[in-house]
Structures are given as C-alpha cells and as structure tokens.
Amino acid sequence: MNRKYYGKVIFELSRHGRRGYSLPKNGCDGGLDGIPEQLMRSSDPVLPEVDEPTVVRHYNNMSTNNFGVDTGFYPLGSCTMKYNPKINEEISSLPAFTSLHPFQPSATVQGALEAYYMLQSKLSEIGGMAEFTLNPYAGAHGELTGLMVIRAYHESRGDMARTKVIVPDSAHGTNPASAAVAGLKVVEVKSLPDGTVDIDALRPLLDETVAAVMMTNPNTVGIFEHSIPEIAEMVHACGALMYYDGANLNPMLGVARPGDMGFDVMHINLHKTFSTPHGGGGPGSGPVGVRDGLQQFLPNPRVVKRNVSGDSTFELDFGTEKGPHALGRISAWLGNFAVELRALAYILSLGRDGLKMAGALATLNANYVKESLRDLYELPIDRVCKHEFVFDGLADKSSGVTTLNIAKRLLDHGFHAPTIYFPLLFHESLMIEPTETESKETLDDFIAVMRDIAREAVESPETVKNAPLETPVRKPDDTAAALNPIVTFTELQNTAMA
Ligand SMILES: *Cc1c(COP(=O)(O)O)cnc(C)c1O
Numbered sequence: 001m002n003r004k005y006y007g008k009v010i011f012e013l014s015r016h017g018r019r020g021y022s023l024p025k026n027g028c029d030g031g032l033d034g035i036p037e038q039l040m041r042s043s044d045p046v047l048p049e050v051d052e053p054t055v056v057r058h059y060n061n062m063s064t065n066n067f068g069v070d071t072g073f074y075p076l077g078s079c080t081m082k083y084n085p086k087i088n089e090e091i092s093s094l095p096a097f098t099s100l101h102p103f104q105p106s107a108t109v110q111g112a113l114e115a116y117y118m119l120q121s122k123l124s125e126i127g128g129m130a131e132f133t134l135n136p137y138a139g140a141h142g143e144l145t146g147l148m149v150i151r152a153y154h155e156s157r158g159d160m161a162r163t164k165v166i167v168p169d170s171a172h173g174t175n176p177a178s179a180a181v182a183g184l185k186v187v188e189v190k191s192l193p194d195g196t197v198d199i200d201a202l203r204p205l206l207d208e209t210v211a212a213v214m215m216t217n218p219n220t221v222g223i224f225e226h227s228i229p230e231i232a233e234m235v236h237a238c239g240a241l242m243y244y245d246g247a248n249l250n251p252m253l254g255v256a257r258p259g260d261m262g263f264d265v266m267h268i269n270l271h272k273t274f275s276t277p278h279g280g281g282g283p284g285s286g287p288v289g290v291r292d293g294l295q296q297f298l299p300n301p302r303v304v305k306r307n308v309s310g311d312s313t314f315e316l317d318f319g320t321e322k323g324p325h326a327l328g329r330i331s332a333w334l335g336n337f338a339v340e341l342r343a344l345a346y347i348l349s350l351g352r353d354g355l356k357m358a359g360a361l362a363t364l365n366a367n368y369v370k371e372s373l374r375d376l377y378e379l380p381i382d383r384v385c386k387h388e389f390v391f392d393g394l395a396d397k398s399s400g401v402t403t404l405n406i407a408k409r410l411l412d413h414g415f416h417a418p419t420i421y422f423p424l425l426f427h428e429s430l431m432i433e434p435t436e437t438e439s440k441e442t443l444d445d446f447i448a449v450m451r452d453i454a455r456e457a458v459e460s461p462e463t464v465k466n467a468p469l470e471t472p473v474r475k476p477d478d479t480a481a482a483l484n485p486i487v488t489f490t491e492l493q494n495t496a497m498a
Contacts, residue, residue, distance in 0.1 A: 005061035010048040013058060020052040065472050067416055068277070073442050075369075077388045077419035077431025078172065078220065080250050080272035081279070082362075083438075087349060088275060088342035097341060102333045106315050113314035116334065117303045119344045120287075126347075126355070127246070127266055128259025129289030133298045135335040139247055142267025142286025143178035143214070145299060145330050149265055149290060150212045150241050151182060152297040156325045162211035162240065168197050170220040170423045175245060184211055191425060195221035195381045199231060206238040216245035217252070217261065218386035220423045222366065222433075232262025241265060249273045250435070251363045251386040254356025264291045274343035285339040299327035301334060361436035362387040365443060369434050372447045376454035380426055387435070393428025394454055401457035401464045403428040408475065409456070409467035413449045 005013075050058075068074070074081035091097075100109055116134065123132040136142040147165065154162045165179035166187045176186040187210075190201045196219065213235045217225045225231075232242050244258040244266035250273045252258075258266045270285040271278035278284055290298060300319035305312055316334075319326045350358060363386050370379065370389045377391040393403045407417035407430070419431040434443055457464050468474060 005058050008058070010050060010055070010058055013050055013054050014048040016049060018049045018051050018054075020050055020055055068279070070277075072414050072416060073434075073438060073446055074416040075418050075432045075434050075446065076416060077222075077390070077433040078247065078422065079279070079419065080247070080269070080387070080433060080435060081416070082250075082272075082275055082435040084275045084277045084342070085346065085349065088345045091345040092338045092341040097337070106313075110314055112337070113303050113316070114312075115341060115344055116337070117305055117314050119340050119347070120303065122344070122347050123268060123287055124289060126253065126257070127244075127249075127268065127289045128257030129266065130292040131295045131298060131302075132287045132289040133302055134285065134287045134340050135299050135302075135329070135331045136267065136286040136288055137331055137336055138282070138284035139245070139267055139269040139272075139286045140174040140178055141284075141330070142269075142288045143174055143243075143245065144181055145286075145327070146243055146265040146267055146288045146290075147178055147182040147184060147212065148327055148330075149288065149294060149297040150243065151184070152325050152327060153241065153294055154211055156297070159208075159239065161209050164210045165243075166202065166205055166210060166213045168215060168219070170195060170425055171214065171216070172220060172245065172247065175214045179214070189213075191219075193381075194383060195219060195223045195425065196225050196227065197231065199227055199234075202231065203234060206234055206240065208239060210235075210238060210240040212241045212243045212265075214243040214245060215263075216248045217258070218248050218388075220248075221381055221390050221425065221431075222248075222385035222388040223381060223383060224386055228261045228263075236262070247272055248387065251359045253359035254352060255359055259289075259291055264294065265289070270339055270343040275346045276339045276342045283336050283339050285336045285343065287335075287340075297325050297327060299330045301329075303334075358436045359387075362434070365434040365436060365438060366432070368440075369432060369443055369447060373450050373454075376451060377430070378428075388431060388433035390423065390426065391428075391430040391432070392426040393430060394457055396454075396458065397428075399457045399461040399464075401461050403430045405464045405467060406430065406450075406453055406457075409453050409464050410449065411468040412470045413452075415446060415449065 069081050069083055097112060100112055106113060120132045120134060124130065133145070136145045163185050164187050165184045166189050167175045167179065168191055169188050170191050179186045187205055189205060190198050192198045197215065213231070215225065215228070217228055219225055235242050241264040242262055244263035246258070246266050246268040249268055253273070265288065267286045267288045270276060270287065271283070276283065276285070288298070301316045303314055304317045305314055319328065347355065366385050366387050366389055370385060373391070376395055378393055378395045380390065380392045394401060394406070403420045407420045410417050421429050422431060423429055453464060
C-alpha cells in the first residue's frame with residue numbers, strides 16, 4: 001500500500017505535458033488527411049496526462065484497496081461469501097470452453113453441452129426437483145423466471161384470478177421486487193418472535209387470488225422453518241404454488257431438499273452456494289428448478305440428452321417439443337456459462353459427502369461464533385441457527401454505539417463487515433454468516449475483535465463512533481453522496497488543466 005495513491009483519481013496525478021507513450025509524428029499527421037472539417041474536434045480532449053510508472057502504480061495500488069474473500073474474512077450474512085476454490089477458475093478458463101462460439105453446431109460442442117446437462121441434472125438431484133433451467137443470470141432473475149413459470153402454470157389452467165404473491169416480512173428485498181416485476185401483487189405475512197412464519201397469520205391470506213407463497217429455508221434469520229410441510233399443504237389446498245428462494249441452500253446441502261419439503265419452484269444462487277467470486281454486481285447465475293408437471297413452462301433453450309443407436313448425444317432444445325406454454329428466452333443464449341462451469345467443478349470436486357460436510361460446517365461455525373459473542377451482543381432469537389444468525393446490536397446500548405459503528409470499526413481490524421440493518425425485523429440487525437471455509441483461528445480472531453469492540457464501546461465510545469480510522473477512505477457522507485452524486489471528473493478536469 002502506498003499512501004501517495006490512496007483515494008486519488010488519476011486526474012489528480014496528472015501533470016500538463018506528461019506522456020506515457022510516444023508515437024511517430026508523421027503517423028499522426030498523415031492520419032488526419034481526409035477527415036471532413038466539421039468532424040474535427042475544436043479543442044483537445046481533457047485526459048489525464050501521466051507517465052507510465054504513475055499509471056502502473058496508480059492501478060496496482062488501487063487493486064490492493066479492494067477487499068475480497070481472497071484478502072480476508074467476509075462474514076456477509078445472506079450472501080454466502082465462501083472461499084472460491086481456484087480449481088473452479090482453472091476449469092472455467094480452459095481454452096476448450098472459452099474459445100467456443102454459441103453458434104457452433106451441437107456436434108462440435110458435445111463436451112460443453114454434456115457439462116451443461118450434467119449441472120442441470122446435479123441441481124435437480126440436490127434440490128429434489130424434476131428439471132432445472134440454467135438460463136437466469138442471478139438469484140433475482142431466477143425469482144422473476146420462477147414467478148413467470150408459476151403465472152404460466154395458472155394461466156394454462158384458465159385460472160386467471162391468481163395475482164397475489166405472499167412474502168414473509170423477513171424476506172430479502174428481491175422477493176417482493178421480483179413479484180412486482182412479474183406483474184403480481186405483494187402481500188406480506190408476519191413472522192413470530194422466533195423469526196419463523198406465523199401460520200395463523202398466513203391462513204386467512206390464502207384464497208383463490210393467491211398465485212404463490214415465496215419462502216426461504218432456513219429463513220433470513222438463519223432459523224429452520226419446521227412448518228414448511230404444513231404450510232405447503234395449506235398453500236396447495238388453496239390452489240397456489242410454493243416458491244423456494246435458494247439463497248440459503250448452503251446449510252441444507254445433502255441434508256434436506258426443497259422438493260421434499262413441498263416446494264414446487266425454486267432458484268439456486270450458484271455464485272453463493274456453489275462458489276463463484278461475486279459481489280459488486282456480478283457475475284452470477286440463478287438456475288430455476290421445478291417439480292414434475294411444471295417442466296413445460298421452463299424457458300428455452302435447454303440441453304437435452306438423446307440416445308442415438310446406443311450413443312449419448314447432447315442437443316439444444318429450443319422449445320419445439322414443449323408446446324405453447326414455455327416461456328421462451330429469458331437470457332441471451334444459455335446463461336452465464338463460465339459461472340455454471342465453476343459450480344459444476346465445485347460440485348464434482350466436493351462430491352456428495354463433501355457437499356454435506358460443507359453445510360454441516362457452515363452451521364457449526366455460525367453457532368460457534370454466536371455462542372462466543374452472545375454475552376456482549378443482543379441475541380433476539382435464541383435458538384440453534386443454521387448457517388447464519390442475527391444480533392440486534394450490542395447487549396449494552398448505553399454508550400450509543402450502533403451497528404453501523406461496529407461494522408465500520410471491524411474494517412479497521414481487516415474484516416469485511418457483516419450485513420447490517422437487514423433483516424428489518426430488528427432495529428440494529430447485524431447478520432453474520434461465517435461460512436464453512438474459515439479456520440477456527442480466523443473465527444477466533446473475529447470473535448476476539450468483536451469482543452474488543454464491545455469493550456471499546458464502553459471504555460472509549462468515540463473511537464468506535466469515529467471508525468473507520470485506518471482505511472484509505474474514512475467515512476463517506478452517504479446522504480450527500482446520494483443527494484449530490486459526482487459521477488464525472490468535471491471538478492478534477494480543472495485540476496488536470498492547471
Ligand atoms: C442474495 C439473495 C437474493 C438475490 O440473489 P442475487 O443473486 O443477488 O440476485 C435473494 N434472496 C436472498 C435471501 C438472498 O440472500
């Protein structure tokens with residue numbers, strides 16, 4: 001880290017007349033011949049003027065200001081920031097995959113299609129579903145696709161009155177957002193004090209206008225929803241379908257399957273559970289699975305396996321066999337193939353037992369961290385959790401130190417902050433998901449730091465409230481940034497020209 005470059009944009013390093021290149025003069029002069037006068041610039045472009053070492057140092061220093069799961073512990077609840085094994089990267093970047101063109105004839109891409117088919121099948125096995133499409137680009141996109149499948153199902157039966165989606169109050173924001181984008185109306189159902197869905201509040205909401213109930217299990221506070229089979233029975237009895245938000249599939253791996261619990265449609269966030277580096281907007285993949293009887297509504301294309309005179313071949317099915325109800329395309333071509341390859345590499349390298357162990361360790365780690373901090377942090381739901389849990393700020397709130405302060409102070413100690421102020425069930429939510437890939441030493445370091453911060457909040461609250469003290473950028477003014485965003489270099493261009 002070099003402080004000279006901290007938080008600077010390249011315009012600030014610019015000096016008039018500095019160059020990082022040299023071009024032959026004639027080449028430039030000759031190149032202007034024949035360009036019509038009205039197309040010529042009237043003034044020079046304002047670009048940073050820097051020498052080559054400055055450019056190299058600027059970008060290299062900037063890259064080290066990034067925080068990622070490869071640089072430190074990242075306990076971001078709900079997002080499953082587990083370590084991404086490098087073998088996934090190697091497999092997905094093999095030239096045999098990266099040099100393919102989507103328009104190549106199937107006969108020349110049998111290996112890629114087989115990999116695709118294999119992942120479709122593995123996900124069906126893991127989720128307890130009849131078929132998966134790998135087309136959607138993210139969890140939210142999977143939700144939208146799944147809800148469109150559900151709508152197509154109701155419409156195919158002439159059941160046009162089903163326009164509502166019931167969503168728990170603890171749900172991730174994408175659930176109601178996807179329902180709205182799918183043209184459905186969102187109805188919220190309350191949770192009980194232990195964070196699980198209140199069946200008695202749900203029952204009166206179920207009628208012939210409900211298209212689906214969206215849930216996740218374990219739910220957003222990391223608690224296993226034991227009543228899902230009962231809920232599924234009620235929902236099916238009213239003619240609606242059960243949608244499973246698979247973002248919390250990690251602790252269920254090899255232990256319990258959404259299909260067996262009574263869910264009809266689900267998505268999986270491959271980038272979370274099946275380890276693709278994500279964050280900052282991508283890349284992702286949100287395959288959607290359906291139970292038997294709903295396959296014909298899935299989008300196209302998909303990969304099918306055929307047996308031709310004893311040999312298996314793989315082909316793209318554009319929906320010609322599916323009839324009038326299939327969704328058609330919801331993404332360009334087959335989805336995010338490189339993410340799909342990473343997920344397949346991960347699933348095959350862990351195998352059945354490894355996946356099951358991942359879920360169990362994620363659960364053990366979350367409970368270990370929870371139990372090691374519960375004397376100093378408020379634990380609103382005191383139960384065995386699955387892969388994540390939620391504190392409601394400090395147990396002793398007399399210092400006025402908030403969850404935001406704690407999150408910022410963690411940055412000074414080299415940890416990424418947990419998810420904060422989500423779920424909305426508590427005022428000071430601090431949602432911790434350690435994942436299975438962290439060693440006991442890392443968890444112990446994190447616990448020690450969290451205990452130090454709680455002590456510091458009592459002994460020197462101003463230090464915590466002013467955090468972060470040691471990061472390249474201190475505390476940005478979130479409100480000013482939202483109200484008055486500066487998205488161009490206008491100010492700095494003047495600096496550059498000076
Ligand atoms: C991450 C997440 C989503 C959305 O998934 P994206 O892949 O980010 O679009 C939905 N629900 C829950 C519970 C999540 O954690």
